[in-house]
Amino acid sequence: MADYSQAKQFLSHSQHAINATQQLRTTVANVFEFLRDGINGEEGKNQFLQTFQDLLVAVNKDFSELEKLGNSMSTMPDVGNAALGPAGNLCMEGDADENNLFQDTLLAYQWYTKLHSRAQIASSLVPMYKRTLSTSAISIARARRGSTNPAQQMKPHSVNAAHVESYMANTLPRQFSDLIIKMIYSQGSTKILHVTVGKVLYALILFRGLMIEKVIVRGLGEDVFDVDTPDMFTPSRFECMRHISDHASSALLYVDQYLHVQMDLKPRFVMAWLQSHKGLMTDSCQKCGKHLNNGLPPTFRDFKSYAPYHTGCK
Numbered sequence: 001m002a003d004y005s006q007a008k009q010f011l012s013h014s015q016h017a018i019n020a021t022q023q024l025r026t027t028v029a030n031v032f033e034f035l036r037d038g039i040n041g042e043e044g045k046n047q048f049l050q051t052f053q054d055l056l057v058a059v060n061k062d063f064s065e066l067e068k069l070g071n072s073m074s075t076m077p078d079v080g081n082a083a084l085g086p087a088g089n090l091c092m093e094g095d096a097d098e099n100n101l102f103q104d105t106l107l108a109y110q111w112y113t114k115l116h117s118r119a120q121i122a123s124s125l126v127p128m129y130k131r132t133l134s135t136s137a138i139s140i141a142r143a144r145r146g147s148t149n150p151a152q153q154m155k156p157h158s159v160n161a162a163h164v165e166s167y168m169a170n171t172l173p174r175q176f177s178d179l180i181i182k183m184i185y186s187q188g189s190t191k192i193l194h195v196t197v198g199k200v201l202y203a204l205i206l207f208r209g210l211m212i213e214k215v216i217v218r219g220l221g222e223d224v225f226d227v228d229t230p231d232m233f234t235p236s237r238f239e240c241m242r243h244i245s246d247h248a249s250s251a252l253l254y255v256d257q258y259l260h261v262q263m264d265l266k267p268r269f270v271m272a273w274l275q276s277h278k279g280l281m282t283d284s285c286q287k288c289g290k291h292l293n294n295g296l297p298p299t300f301r302d303f304k305s306y307a308p309y310h311t312g313c314k
């Protein structure tokens with residue numbers, strides 16, 4: 001910091017020296033202007049000499065002032081890198097033109113300015129947003145209190161483990177007697193169900209509590225396990241099964257918007273939707289009326305009516 005104050009003092013002296021130089025130039029110019037005008041008659045000779053002497057005294061005075069300032073100034077102190085912060089390291093760059101340093105620094109400065117102005121706008125909007133959020137949160141909470149019981153407000157992924165196991169082992173198979181449902185993996189709240197749909201396909205369904213995170217569909221003859229754990233990643237080698245896996249992902253997203261209605265809605269919807277694929281090889285498309293389109297049966301089932309459609313006809 002000491003170096004920094006010395007540099008400031010140096011700059012102040014420099015400014016004074018510049019002012020003194022300008023003053024000296026003015027007084028010297030006055031001398032030459034006076035000489036240019038010359039003497040007016042014999043009677044003005046003494047007056048001329050007196051004025052000339054005064055002007056030279058003024059020049060001498062300003063010159064002495066400038067000389068005094070010059071002597072008081074030392075060399076520019078080294079402010080060091082610390083006072084300039086990271087910018088002080090710029091002088092260590094070998095070739096500033098070659099590495100585009102100036103343009104990059106300018107760009108960073110522009111981004112910083114833009115960021116600063118937007119942050120100011122955002123900070124002015126936050127209080128308004130908080131008010132809106134709290135109002136809507138209160139209205140949602142009121143609506144839920146009026147329409148559902150406390151059990152239905154529980155989060156699907158935080159349901160009691162014993163309840164989930166009982167639900168998967170008893171309730172689901174009872175509700176969907178056409179499906180063969182087996183639990184093939186269980187680790188904490190993570191469980192994988194193997195669901196066989198008729199003589200057509202099987203699906204592996206990854207649960208976290210009662211929340212379904214992934215569904216993968218394969219043909220009946222394809223491998224279920226990768227070594228000794230259920231294989232949730234390898235796609236089916238049959239194109240129509242891969243299509244159904246894709247549609248299953250869409251089905252999970254579709255049902256998410258209704259999750260607040262009932263906690264086990266997602267498993268029930270997915271099972272019913274999978275069950276509608278029982279006639280995959282015999283159903284014809286609801287739109288074009290054909291069975292095969294591009295060599296594929298209607299692999300898509302409508303999320304509301306479960307009606308069959310080809311992928312391109314939905």
Ligand SMILES: [Zn+2]
Pocket residue numbers: 285286287288289290293309310313
């Ligand atoms: Zn069709």
